[in-house]
Amino acid sequence: MSSLMLFSPFSIRGVTLKNRVVVPPMHQYSAVKGFPTDWHLMNAGKFAAGGAGLVVVESTKVERRGCGTVGDLGIWDDAFIEPLKRLVKFIHEQGAVAGIQLGHSGRKARANRPWEGDGPLQRRPNVEDWDAWTPVAPSAIAHSEKWHVPRALERHEVKDLVQAWGRGARRAHEAGFEVLELHGAHGYLVHEFLSERSNQRTDEYGGSEANRMRFLIEIAEAVRTHWPERKPLFVRLSVEDNAGWGPEQSVRLAKILKTKGVDVIDCSSGGITDQAPILGREIKYSYQVPLSEYVRRHADIMTMAVGLIIHGDQAEDILRESQADLIAVGREILNNPNWPMDAALKLGAEGPFRNVPPQFGWWLGTRARRGFGTQPSTYQVGLQVGLEETRKVL
Ligand SMILES: Cc1cc2nc3c(=O)[nH]c(=O)nc-3n(C[C@H](O)[C@H](O)[C@H](O)COP(=O)(O)O)c2cc1C
Numbered sequence: 001m002s003s004l005m006l007f008s009p010f011s012i013r014g015v016t017l018k019n020r021v022v023v024p025p026m027h028q029y030s031a032v033k034g035f036p037t038d039w040h041l042m043n044a045g046k047f048a049a050g051g052a053g054l055v056v057v058e059s060t061k062v063e064r065r066g067c068g069t070v071g072d073l074g075i076w077d078d079a080f081i082e083p084l085k086r087l088v089k090f091i092h093e094q095g096a097v098a099g100i101q102l103g104h105s106g107r108k109a110r111a112n113r114p115w116e117g118d119g120p121l122q123r124r125p126n127v128e129d130w131d132a133w134t135p136v137a138p139s140a141i142a143h144s145e146k147w148h149v150p151r152a153l154e155r156h157e158v159k160d161l162v163q164a165w166g167r168g169a170r171r172a173h174e175a176g177f178e179v180l181e182l183h184g185a186h187g188y189l190v191h192e193f194l195s196e197r198s199n200q201r202t203d204e205y206g207g208s209e210a211n212r213m214r215f216l217i218e219i220a221e222a223v224r225t226h227w228p229e230r231k232p233l234f235v236r237l238s239v240e241d242n243a244g245w246g247p248e249q250s251v252r253l254a255k256i257l258k259t260k261g262v263d264v265i266d267c268s269s270g271g272i273t274d275q276a277p278i279l280g281r282e283i284k285y286s287y288q289v290p291l292s293e294y295v296r297r298h299a300d301i302m303t304m305a306v307g308l309i310i311h312g313d314q315a316e317d318i319l320r321e322s323q324a325d326l327i328a329v330g331r332e333i334l335n336n337p338n339w340p341m342d343a344a345l346k347l348g349a350e351g352p353f354r355n356v357p358p359q360f361g362w363w364l365g366t367r368a369r370r371g372f373g374t375q376p377s378t379y380q381v382g383l384q385v386g387l388e389e390t391r392k393v394l
Contacts, residue, residue, distance in 0.1 A: 005319035006312065006327065007349045010053065012263050012302070014230030015178045017053030017097050017326075018355060020319065021340045024266070024306050024328035025101035025181065025236075027058045027072070029113040034061070034074025036083050044087055047333060048094035051340030051355040054326075055096050057087060059103030059183050062168040063161065065136055066104030066189065069113050070127065075102065075168045084175035092176070094357055099179030101236070102168045102223075104161070106189030107137035107150035107198065119146045137192050138199040138206060138215075144274055155203050158215060161189075166222030173227055180227055181234035182219060182262075186271030187241075190216050194253075195272045197243050213253050220260040229261075234304065236266035239291035243272050247294045254299035264326065266304040267292035285314060293323035304328050312343030345374065 002008050007019045023044075030039040040057070047055045060073040067074065074080055084100075091098035105111070110121050110133050123130060136157070137150035153161070165182070172180055184190040192198040193215040199206045205214050220235070227233060235257055239250040254265045269288050288307035296303040305324035309315050315327040333339045341361075344352035353361040353368065368374045 002349050004316055004344075004347055004349050006316045006347070007344055007355070010326070012179075012232040015097060015232055018095060019051070019053040019340065020326050021052045021054075021315070021343070022099075022304060022326050022328040023047040023052045023055040023333055024304075024330045025056045025058045025103075025183070026330055026334070027068070029069050029071035031071050031073045034064070034067070034072065034076070034080065036073060036087055040073070040087055041090055044098075045090050045094065046337040048091040048096035048098075049357050049360075050333070050337040051344070052096050052329075052333070053340075054099050054179060055091050056099035056101055056179065056181055057084075057177075059101045059188075060168070060172075062102055062104055062164045064129070065133060066106070066109060067133065068105035068109055068111050068188075069121070071113060072105075075100075075171050076164065078171060081171050081175050084172075084177075088176035095355070097178045098176065099181060099234075100172050100175075100177045101181040101183050102165060102172065103183035104165075104189040105135070106187075106192045107135045107141070107143050107147065108188060109133065109135040109150075110148075120148050137189065138201050141198055141200065143187065143198075152201075155205070158205055162215070162218045162222050165219040166226050169223040170226035173231070177231075179232050179234065180223065181236055181266060182216070182223065183236050184216050185236045185238040185266075185268045187238070187273070188271070190219070191238055191241070191245075191272055194249075195241060195243060195245050197272060209249060209252070213256065216253070217256055217260060220257055220262055224261040232263045233261055234264040234266050235262050236268055237295075238269050238271055239265075239267045239288070239295055240269045241272045242270060242275055245272070247291060247298075250291075250295055251298040254295055254301050258299065258301050262301075264302045264304055265292075265295050265299070266306060266328065267295055267324075268306055283308065285310065286318065289318055289323050292318075293321075296322070296324065302326070306330060312347045315343065316347060 010017045060075045061067050063076045088098040135150040140152045142149045289305045292303040292305040302325040304326040306328035310332045353365040
C-alpha cells in the first residue's frame with residue numbers, strides 16, 4: 001500500500017478504486033446518433049491504460065431532446081446498452097473502474113460543437129428530427145440573448161423526465177458501469193431547475209428552494225431504485241454559480257441527497273450564465289477546491305475536487321488537507337493520458353508502473369530498475385555514468 005493518499009486504494013460501497021485519480025466526464029462530441037464510436041473506445045481506453053482509478057464517460061443523454069450537440073452520447077434506448085458494454089469492458093480490462101455521467105442539456109440543447117462556434121445550432125438539413133429536438137427547460141427563458149427561448153416543460157413531462165433518468169441508470173447498470181454521476185451543474189437542465197434565474201415555475205418544481213431542488217431529489221430517488229445498492233452514486237453540482245446559487249444552498253442540497261443514497265458531490269461551478277465561474281476572483285490552480293472543502297466539511301459527505309488540478313503534489317496536498325476525497329484531472333489528462341503514471345513517478349510512489357498495463361508498464365519498470373527514467377533530473381547523471389561505462393569498455 002502506498003503512503004501517498006493519491007495512490008492508495010479507495011472504496012465506496014462495494015467498489016474499490018486502485019487510486020484516487022479520476023478522469024472527469026469530458027464530452028467528445030463524436031457520437032453518431034447517440035451511439036459511441038471507436039473514438040470513444042480509444043479515448044476512454046487511453047485514460048484507463050494511463051493508470052486512473054476511475055474513468056467517467058462524458059455526459060450521456062437520458063432523452064433525445066437533451067442532446068447538446070449532434071455528437072452527444074445517448075442512453076435513452078436499450079439499443080445503447082450493447083455498444084456501451086464494449087466501452088466498459090475495455091476500461092475494466094485496463095484495471096480502471098468505469099463510470100458514466102447522465103445528463104440533459106435543457107435550454108442549452110441543440111448547440112454547436114465548441115470548435116464550430118459558441119451558441120445555438122442553425123437549422124441543418126442533415127438533422128432529421130429538428131423540431132423534436134426543440135430545447136426544453138423549467139421556464140421559457142433563454143440562456144442569454146443569443147440562445148433560443150426554450151419551451152417550458154409541462155408538469156407531466158417533468159414527471160416523465162424523472163423516470164427517464166431512472167431508465168438511464170438501469171441501462172448504465174446493464175452496460176456494466178460501476179459508478180454513476182448525475183449532471184446537476186453547468187447551467188444544464190438540472191441546474192436550470194435549481195436556479196431562480198431559469199426556474200420561474202409556479203408548480204411544486206418552482207418557487208421555494210425546496211421546490212427547485214425537487215427535480216434533482218426525485219431523480220436521485222428514481223435512479224436509486226434502478227442503480228444497485230453496492231454501486232456508488234455521484235452528483236456534480238455548480239456549488240457556486242455566481243447567479244444566486246452558492247455553497248450554502250449546495251450544502252443543504254447535499255445533505256438531502258445523502259439521505260437519498262448519493263455518496264459523492266463532484267464540486268464544480270458556473271454555467272448558468274456566460275460569466276466565467278471564477279467566484280469573483282481570477283481563475284487559478286485549484287480554483288474550485290475551496291468549494292469542495294466547504295461542502296465536504298458542512299454537509300459531511302465525500303467530495304471530488306476538479307478544476308485546474310495539474311500537478312501530482314498539488315493533488316496530494318488537496319487530499320492531505322482534507323479538502324476532497326477524490327481528485328479529478330480533466331484537461332491535463334487530455335494533455336497527458338499517462339498523468340497518473342507520471343504523477344506516481346514524480347511523487348516517488350512505490351512501483352509507479354505497477355498501476356498500468358504490462359504492455360508498457362513492464363518495460364518501464366525494467367528500465368527503471370536499471371536506473372533510467374525514474375527522475376527527470378537523472379538524465380545528466382545517467383549520461384555521465386553511461387559515458388564512463390563506455391570509456392571503460394573502450
Ligand atoms: C472537452 C471537455 C468536455 C467536457 N465535458 C463535460 C461533461 O460531459 N460533463 C461535465 O460535467 N463536465 C464536462 N467538462 C468539464 C470537466 O469535467 C472539468 O470539470 C473541467 O474541464 C475543469 O477541470 P480541468 O481544469 O481539470 O480541465 C468538460 C471539459 C472539457 C475540457
